[in-house]
Amino acid sequence: MKLNRRNFITGTAAAGALTILPSVRTEAAVRPDSYATLIDLTRCDGCADREQPLCVSSCRQGRADVFPDPPADQLRDYWPQKKHEDWSRKRHVTDRLTPYNWIFVQQVQVAGKTMFIPRRCMHCDNPPCAKLCPFGVKHKTAEGPVYIDHSLCFGGAKCRTVCPWSIPQRQAGVGIYTLWQKYLPVGGGVMYKCDLCRDRLSAGETPLCIEACPKQAMEIGSREEIFAEALQRKEQYGGDIYGKEENGGTSTIYVADVTFSEIDKALVAQMKESHPNPRLNKIDNMLEKQNNWALLSVVSPLIGAVAAIGFAAKKTEDES
Amino acid sequence: MSMQTVFRHSLTVRVTHWLVAVSGIFLLFSGFGQMPMYKRYNIVKIPGLSWSDNYEITLLIHYLAAAFFCAAVLFHIVYHWRRKEFAIVPRMGDISETVQGLTAMVGFGEEPEHGKFQAKQRIIYAIIGSTALILILTGLIKSYKNLGAIVLDPMFLQWCAFIHTGSGMFFMVLFLAHVAALLLKNHRPLIPSMFSGKISAEYARHHHPKWKP
Numbered sequence: 465m466k467l468n469r470r471n472f473i474t475g476t477a478a479a480g481a482l483t484i485l486p487s488v489r490t491e492a493a494v495r496p497d498s499y500a501t502l503i504d505l506t507r508c509d510g511c512a513d514r515e516q517p518l519c520v521s522s523c524r525q526g527r528a529d530v531f532p533d534p535p536a537d538q539l540r541d542y543w544p545q546k547k548h549e550d551w552s553r554k555r556h557v558t559d560r561l562t563p564y565n566w567i568f569v570q571q572v573q574v575a576g577k578t579m580f581i582p583r584r585c586m587h588c589d590n591p592p593c594a595k596l597c598p599f600g601v602k603h604k605t606a607e608g609p610v611y612i613d614h615s616l617c618f619g620g621a622k623c624r625t626v627c628p629w630s631i632p633q634r635q636a637g638v639g640i641y642t643l644w645q646k647y648l649p650v651g652g653g654v655m656y657k658c659d660l661c662r663d664r665l666s667a668g669e670t671p672l673c674i675e676a677c678p679k680q681a682m683e684i685g686s687r688e689e690i691f692a693e694a695l696q697r698k699e700q701y702g703g704d705i706y707g708k709e710e711n712g713g714t715s716t717i718y719v720a721d722v723t724f725s726e727i728d729k730a731l732v733a734q735m736k737e738s739h740p741n742p743r744l745n746k747i748d749n750m751l752e753k754q755n756n757w758a759l760l761s762v763v764s765p766l767i768g769a770v771a772a773i774g775f776a777a778k779k780t781e782d783e784s
Numbered sequence: 785m786s787m788q789t790v791f792r793h794s795l796t797v798r799v800t801h802w803l804v805a806v807s808g809i810f811l812l813f814s815g816f817g818q819m820p821m822y823k824r825y826n827i828v829k830i831p832g833l834s835w836s837d838n839y840e841i842t843l844l845i846h847y848l849a850a851a852f853f854c855a856a857v858l859f860h861i862v863y864h865w866r867r868k869e870f871a872i873v874p875r876m877g878d879i880s881e882t883v884q885g886l887t888a889m890v891g892f893g894e895e896p897e898h899g900k901f902q903a904k905q906r907i908i909y910a911i912i913g914s915t916a917l918i919l920i921l922t923g924l925i926k927s928y929k930n931l932g933a934i935v936l937d938p939m940f941l942q943w944c945a946f947i948h949t950g951s952g953m954f955f956m957v958l959f960l961a962h963v964a965a966l967l968l969k970n971h972r973p974l975i976p977s978m979f980s981g982k983i984s985a986e987y988a989r990h991h992h993p994k995w996k997p
Contacts, residue, residue, distance in 0.1 A: 494933050542824060589933035596839065598819045600945025603938030613942075620820035626839055652824075713933060750840055751930045757847035761854065761927045765920065768855030772862035780794035781981065 494589045498715065499608035499665060500690035501674065503582055505720040505727075506701060507681035510569045510580030517569045519582055520558055522676035523658075524565060530614070531555075531564050532654060534637030543649035548636040549621075560739065563635035563656035567673050570741055572730045574722055581727070582673070582682065583742050584658040585610060585631045586707055586714035592750050593623035593632060602655075608687070608715045611659035616640060619653030626750060628711050629742035632657040687715060694719050712749030789982035792900075796863065798978055803856035804916075808959060810849035815952045817842035847927065854920050871900045874910045878903040889970070899994040908965075912958050915951055922948035 511517040534552050541548050551557070555564045567584040587610050594602040594610050601616040602623055612623075612632065618641050623632045632655040641651025661671035669675075674682040683690065691708065694717040698705045701721035707714045720727060728744040735741055751758070793801070822828055823837035835841050864870070881896050881903035888895040896903070922944045929936050965971055973987040988995060 494935060544826060545824060590930075595930050596818065596843070598945060598949050600938075600942035603942070604935055605938060606935050616942075622818075622820040622839065625820070750843075752932070754840070754844055754847060755931055757844055757851075758927045758930045761847045761850040762924055762931070764851040764854040765858040765924070767851075768858035768860075769862045771855070772859040773866060775796055775859070776863050776866035778796075780796065782791040782794065 494608070494687065494713070494715070495606055496688040497686045498606060499660065499684060500687040500715040500717065501587075501660070501671075502683045502685075502690045502694050502697075503716065503718045504681050504683075504697065505579055505581060505718060506697075506703075507679045508569070508580040508582060508677075509679060510571060511678065516558060517580075517582070518676040518678060519567055519673035519682065520565065520569065522672040523567050524558075526661075526672040527566065530656075532635040532638040532656070534635060534653075536637075538637035538642045538645070540637070540645060542636075542652050549634045549653065550636050551633070552635065552637070560741065561631060561633050561657070563633050563654075566656065566658040570731065572727065572734060574727050574730045579720070579722075579727065579730075581718070581744070583629075584673070584716075585660075586629065586711065586716040587658075587660055588711050588749075589713040589715065590711075590749055590751055592626040592711075595751060596626050597623060605662070607662070607665065609660035609662045609665070611662055612655050612657065614639065614654050614656070617654045618651035619655055621652060621655060623655055628747040628750075630740070631742065690715075690717060706744055711747045712752050718744070788985040789980075790985045790988045791981055792974075792977040792983050792988075793981045795981065798981060800856050800860050800863070801978055803852055804860070807849040807852035807856065808955070810845055811853055812952070812956050812959065814842040814845035814849060815949075816956075818846065819949070850923055850927070853916075854924070857916055857920060872906055872909045874903075874906045878906050882907055897993045898991060900992060902991070908958075908962070912955075912962065915955050915958060918951045919948060919955060922951070 511519075514521075532552065534550070539548060539550050539552075551562045551564055554562065558565050558568055560568055561583070567582055570581040570583055572579050572581065587608055588604075591602075591604050591610050594604045598620070599616065599618065601613040601618075602610065603613065604610050617639055619634050619636070619639055621632070621634045624630050624634065634653050634655055636653040639651070639654035641653065645651060661669070661673075664671060670684060674684050683693070685693070694705050694708070697703075697719045701719070703719060703721040704723040706718040706720075706724040707716045718724070724744045725746075731741060731743055735743075816822075817836055818839065820837075822833070828834050828837045884893060884896050885902060885904055887893050901909070925936075925941075925944045926948060928934065929941060966975055970991075973984050977983045
């Protein structure tokens with residue numbers, strides 16, 4: 465292409481036009497045949513007749529081989545902080561998420577009745593935890609589950625910070641950082657959370673918690689089927705669903721016969737500062753909020769290249 | 785009597801350079817902020833930096849700085865390619881010439897005669913440039929996958945993240961080395977060229993005898 469005044473003006477105008485970006489909202493690209501789960505709160509009774517809900521105990525027993533086992537001499541403070549996160553002496557805790565407890569059941573009074581809410585990773589469609597892991601060791605799979613590569617996780621806990629439900633939990637003294645933590649204070653352990661029993665899914669089996677539920681309060685199926693079922697039950701109960709839109713969409717849908725804003729209000733009322741439980745509030749996805757800026761960065765090389773074509777024709781100070 | 789000068793860098797080159805430099809600093813700060821370190825290492829306690837552990841803020845800074853950085857780097861490539869200005873591109877013999885220059889600096893042998901850029905400057909340019917291109921390529925993939933429920937191969941993304949984070953650390957080392965090199969007495973006279981575009985004619989004759997501006 466010949467460089468002349470016309471090309472220069474065209475190039476500069478094109479570069480300028482590219483900076484005026486449309487407001488984008490990328491459509492979900494999660495496959496309709498990927499896995500999704502349904503949690504029906506009208507059916508869950510928290511296994512009231514048992515010491516522990518079966519979903520919790522089956523997960524703890526079935527996944528015990530993956531749980532961390534830190535040697536005592538590796539449990540060190542996160543220099544320069546004077547603390548570290550050690551759940552290895554509190555493995556018995558079942559009333560919250562820990563590296564040894566990947567699902568728990570919240571109990572809350574709503575409109576005069578007791579509700580039981582199994583809580584675990586929602587396996588989001590656009591998970592900030594996985595997308596923002598600086599080492600990419602947290603993975604969103606096309607099949608649906610979001611999982612952590614325990615062999616490479618440093619345990620920086622950024623995933624917990626960016627997760628709106630603070631699902632992943634950290635155990636100090638295990639993982640790759642133990643190779644250098646004596647010499648270099650980088651890393652804090654390994655993060656743990658539900659991976660939807662992805663190995664069992666690959667083998668054609670059902671996740672342990674779902675298989676164990678005596679009330680069939682939890683179901684797994686294709687995203688298409690589960691979403692249709694959730695909407696149908698919402699109509700049937702005259703109730704509400706949670707998880708379809710929250711945090712940009714997830715593959716876990718709760719259905720209840722009351723609204724989730726009521727449930728969330730009750731959860732907040734009983735929440736202790738020392739023990740904040742995951743809420744059930746409306747949540748915007750932090751990545752989606754910045755979609756336009758991400759898109760600007762993606763198209764910026766083109767803007768630079770087009771502008772250069774225009775500018776290259778101009779004489780410089782020493783040439784004029 | 786004013787010092788005789790020669791023209792070395794045009795306004796376009798200087799603006800491009802400073803866009804890369806300033807956006808690079810913002811990228812390094814916000815990029816390191818993407819690792820969970822500012823809270824742990826008490827950067828948040830430095831007055832004025834209490835926001836630095838907020839990933840939403842550092843991510844926004846990273847996107848904005850990346851837009852300037854990517855645009856400036858691509859501008860630089862296309863601009864000089866269109867103008868057929870390749871004086872800073874490494875050529876055959878640069879490595880041996882660099883060794884010769886370095887040994888001359890410590891008193892062994894003669895300093896080779898240079899054109900507009902010295903062989904070592906061309907090699908460093910290639911290293912910084914290729915690191916920047918790796919950062920841009922992996923960064924663009926990382927930005928793209930953040931645009932929505934876009935599911936890419938996890939292992940591919942893991943490699944992108946590893947390479948981006950690793951290259952970012954290397955880029956910081958190169959950036960510091962670049963600044964440190966300018967503090968050497970030998971290089972200091974080049975500094976004005978990135979502000980006024982000019983350097984001392986005497987320096988140019990002595991250090992770049994083959995360059996005829």
